[in-house]
Amino acid sequence: MEQQNIKPYVIGLDLGGTNSVFGIVDSRGEIKATTAIKTQGYPTAEQYVDACVAALQPIIEECGGIGKIKAMGVGAPNGNYYSGTIEFAPNLEWGHDGIVPLAKMFEERLGIPVALTNDANAAAIGEMIYGVARGMKNFIVITLGTGVGSGIVINGQLVYGCDGFAGELGHVIMRRENGRPCGCGRAGCLEAYCSATGVARTARELLATTDRPSLLRELNPEDITSLDVSITAGKGDALAKEIYEFTGKMLGEACADFAAFSSPEAFIFFGGMTKAGDLIMEPIKKAYDENVLNIFKGKAQFLVSGLEGASAAVLGASAVGWEV
């Protein structure tokens, strides 16, 4: 009899600028069913939610119906956990000029609780529930993608701050003089240097301001990506390696400051750029050791996300559902 009450699954929605990926996930992080739609092409949020629900129905049935599902978690740009809203998300045509109560809209359509947060926070909860942060109470996830995001966990709780927007570590200032302009409108932010776009920019700067040889010179400078830099560094190209050393050094210096804030037991790196492996992780660790306050030395681990490749973001989003 008791078995009838058990709801073994949550729905995860990784709401990206291009694709919206759904997964139905069990408590061990196994994805039971998955589907996806395009995020764009809907003039209103209502139409977007209609399309989501239509796509979800078959996989919900496949897993035994909505009665088997405890809740839904959403990882979305500019997602606010407190209000369940997406606020002025620049890259969403149905959400760029206002506040979309997305959690409430899904709740009304699906009849289950829905929680929403930004993608970096979702990644942090995902690491805590399914990933390398299982059992940890104090850690920081840093997402290295188009931008630099972060999810901070203290005392086993995600840090949302007074407004739901805490944990914007991509926007601490690393260069107070002559800093690179950042997409946020300020200059010198960590993100302006250490995101995938920042790495590509470092490459273009180094190629333009020096005449050092590099395999990167075979590419059109405007087309260079962080992946190109990683592949070229993997071939032993000194200049490409130096770009990752510069990037890792700044990340390590930033982490040393973050340690002074929350003394985490681990820094966990998430996202495409972690594929560069030791190329990026070794300079991070070296700069951290050289810069961190004495009392914190040797206390934090430096880890790469334990969530599996393409499913990482949807797993992270689903994990938010377990927190409802």
Place this chain on the structure above:
Amino acid sequence: MEQQNIKPYVIGLDLGGTNSVFGIVDSRGEIKATTAIKTQGYPTAEQYVDACVAALQPIIEECGGIGKIKAMGVGAPNGNYYSGTIEFAPNLEWGHDGIVPLAKMFEERLGIPVALTNDANAAAIGEMIYGVARGMKNFIVITLGTGVGSGIVINGQLVYGCDGFAGELGHVIMRRENGRPCGCGRAGCLEAYCSATGVARTARELLATTDRPSLLRELNPEDITSLDVSITAGKGDALAKEIYEFTGKMLGEACADFAAFSSPEAFIFFGGMTKAGDLIMEPIKKAYDENVLNIFKGKAQFLVSGLEGASAAVLGASAVGWEV
């Protein structure tokens, strides 16, 4: 009958490098009795605790005996909340070369629970229980004294991190190039510029590297204190004002980075340097507004400690007792 079980008081101990000040405090922050001993002059921690207990006995009796006292809170340099120990405190002759289990020692002697943390954390708990942070769940206390300390509260809980030493915001790096040497052995720390000693140092640097007129030139440079700078600025001295503007600007820039971490509803400044009032607070607020990420603008208040002058530290320490 129920009244007999009520324990209306806690003991607070503000353990400073020179004096150890005790207060017996009620839940509204009223100090019922107080006493003090010198911190130094005891070769061992046991002898120090003996002297403390001897000094405490009369004021405990005055308040109705130990049965009326719920717990004791201690604010101490290098105090670790998790372990109740003082660890390698450089300024304590009975504690500089080891780990002193001070909380346990007091517990055994007094028969009540004892909690211990560093002075900045004690100040933060004090503000939350008795001061301007009553009702707040997310705020940062920054202590401006001989050093720069901090106590961070997130979700209503003090941030101790994985090791009990989190919240060392005086040691985030504000100048990565040519930073001033800091007492911690590194360079460019917030504390090296914005502590009372940092302010005096800024004064000496400005006097030595310019020939601008200033009333501060009437003093022996080596004897200048932050109080001298504050008094001189109060007389309208342009150079002295500029020193506080420089100091406040850096504090405001630092707070803008801290907002990206925990998005607090308030920054609360504590300690002697806050007596400079608007001289320091106005440049802090101005630099914060100019530097903080857009989404955090206008959300945080800038406040001066609500704990009363000379009693502030002992009130803070006592507040730790209520948290036991």
